[in-house]
Amino acid sequence: xxxxxxxxxxxxxxxxxxxxxxxxxxxxxxxxxxxxxxxxxxxxxxxxxxxxxxxxxxxxxxxxxxxxxxxxxxxxxxxxxxxxxxxxxxxxxxxxxxxxxxxxxxxxxxxxxxxxxxxxxxxxxxxxxxxxxxxxxxxxxxxxxxxxxxxxxxxxxxxxxxxxxxxxxxxxxxxxxxxxxxxxxxxxxxxxxxxxxxxxxxxxxxxxxxxxxxxxxxxxxxxxxxxxxxxxxxxxxxxxxxxxxxxxxxxxxxxxxxxxxxxxxxxxxxxxxxxxxxxxxx
Amino acid sequence: xxxxxxxxxxxxxxxxxxxxxxxxxxxxxxxxxxxxxxxxxxxxxxxxxxxxxxxxxxxxxxxxxxxxxxxxxxxx
Numbered sequence: 001x002x003x004x005x006x007x008x009x010x011x012x013x014x015x016x017x018x019x020x021x022x023x024x025x026x027x028x029x030x031x032x033x034x035x036x037x038x039x040x041x042x043x044x045x046x047x048x049x050x051x052x053x054x055x056x057x058x059x060x061x062x063x064x065x066x067x068x069x070x071x072x073x074x075x076x077x078x079x080x081x082x083x084x085x086x087x088x089x090x091x092x093x094x095x096x097x098x099x100x101x102x103x104x105x106x107x108x109x110x111x112x113x114x115x116x117x118x119x120x121x122x123x124x125x126x127x128x129x130x131x132x133x134x135x136x137x138x139x140x141x142x143x144x145x146x147x148x149x150x151x152x153x154x155x156x157x158x159x160x161x162x163x164x165x166x167x168x169x170x171x172x173x174x175x176x177x178x179x180x181x182x183x184x185x186x187x188x189x190x191x192x193x194x195x196x197x198x199x200x201x202x203x204x205x206x207x208x209x210x211x212x213x214x215x216x217x218x219x220x221x222x223x224x225x226x227x228x229x230x231x232x233x234x235x236x237x238x239x240x241x242x243x244x245x246x247x248x249x250x251x252x253x254x255x256x257x258x259x260x261x262x263x264x265x266x267x268x269x270x271x272x273x274x275x276x277x278x279x280x281x282x
Numbered sequence: 283x284x285x286x287x288x289x290x291x292x293x294x295x296x297x298x299x300x301x302x303x304x305x306x307x308x309x310x311x312x313x314x315x316x317x318x319x320x321x322x323x324x325x326x327x328x329x330x331x332x333x334x335x336x337x338x339x340x341x342x343x344x345x346x347x348x349x350x351x352x353x354x355x356x357x358x
């Protein structure tokens with residue numbers, strides 16, 4: 001009887017020890033394999049996708065494989081399309097979101113995935129999608145709106161400039177402006193007239209370079225200058241010179257001064273030549 | 283200046299008229315340097331060598347203005 005009692009007591013102690021040991025071992029398994037990566041995965045918005053296999057918990061204290069990581073989980077997901085379909089299945093994403101992002105895209109293109117889908121697949125895809133939609137629409141439409149604004153602004157400025165050019169007068173006043181055209185024409189044509197008259201005088205002078213001994217000494221230089229002066233004038237034929245000089249008063253003064261200098265030099269040279277040949281008296 | 287029927291003389295008179303018109307306009311809105319240079323030019327008696335040198339320099343300056351003027355023309 002005593003022996004039976006001691007056997008029962010030892011058996012109960014053994015069972016208690018085994019039970020405690022098993023519980024302690026299970027607790028050790030649960031705590032020792034929760035690493036920082038596990039915590040990162042569990043705090044991730046897509047933690048619902050990560051399912052740790054139960055077989056890992058059922059193993060003993062032997063070496064266990066590394067815990068599942070996001071890369072391992074997503075390695076089975078081929079593309080962001082799968083992520084989106086997965087989210088739709090879980091009810092975490094709305095199908096209409098994607099359609100609304102591609103309202104202006106053809107149906108074929110709408111089924112194609114963009115990297116932006118994956119970005120919006122994270123926390124709260126619906127609100128993120130709406131925000132993204134407004135952002136995309138703003139980015140796309142802003143340049144066109146800016147261009148229209150710029151065009152209208154330029155048109156406004158041009159109209160104001162034209163009005164300013166007209167002196168703010170109406171059409172009836174413009175009839176009186178026609179009387180001012182000859183005077184304005186003469187003033188604005190001065191550099192071009194100087195150039196043309198200088199060229200004509202230069203050509204006439206070049207024909208008699210051999211007649212004058214003084215001019216003959218500078219024949220080569222004068223012919224070279226005549227050629228360059230002709231070349232300079234060819235660039236601004238047809239009123240182009242007046243258009244250029246109308247835009248800059250300083251440039252106009254410089255060109256006018258240079259053309260006047262050339263004209264006066266040529267006149268002096270012509271005087272010299274005419275006095276030499278005694279065909280001109282003053 | 284005496285009157286003559288020579289075409290060169292008429293051309294010179296016409297050119298002198300244009301220069302006088304340019305100087306009058308230059309007096310209105312021209313710089314002080316332009317006025318001084320004009321008066322200096324009136325009083326000077328240049329030799330042919332000096333005249334050829336001034337002519338050469340003036341054409342040089344006009345040619346150097348070409349790029350600036352072509353850029354200005356491109357904006358018109």
